[in-house]
Amino acid sequence: MKQLEALYLIVGGIPYWKACGMVCQLQHGLPDKIVAADNIEKALRCLMDTESPVRKRVKRDWAENRKASMNGGSSFISLGRYVQDILVDK
Known part of the structure; x- marks a missing residue:
């Protein structure tokens, strides 16, 4: 399994999303905080909707x-x- 350190989603040339992947979560002792694929999909769809208040x-x-x-x-x-x-403090 390939581990992901960071994910950036760029929509229309603007970076909208940055999420720590499994490597960061394990380093911070949070292996139970992995986000389900359907939650990521909902968030991405929300960000891609040009009328979304979140996107704005x-x-x-x-x-x-x-x-x-x-x-x-x-x-x-x-x-x-x-x-x-x-x-100055040197």
Whole structure:
């Protein structure tokens, strides 16, 4: 059996899904948390429905996260400050 570490689903060029596979679950001591195929299918169908509120929320959140990680975004700035703190503490 091939083990999966991570799964990304890209719909229309936008990454909508990231799930840890069996390797991550076993490393975290959660072998009983394996998701059934029918649950994955329902989630994927929901994300593929262009009128789905879940899809719209994921798309909005993805765009906000992307802005935060770009040059000048809040995550970008926070990471820069963190690196500066580490360099100053040397």
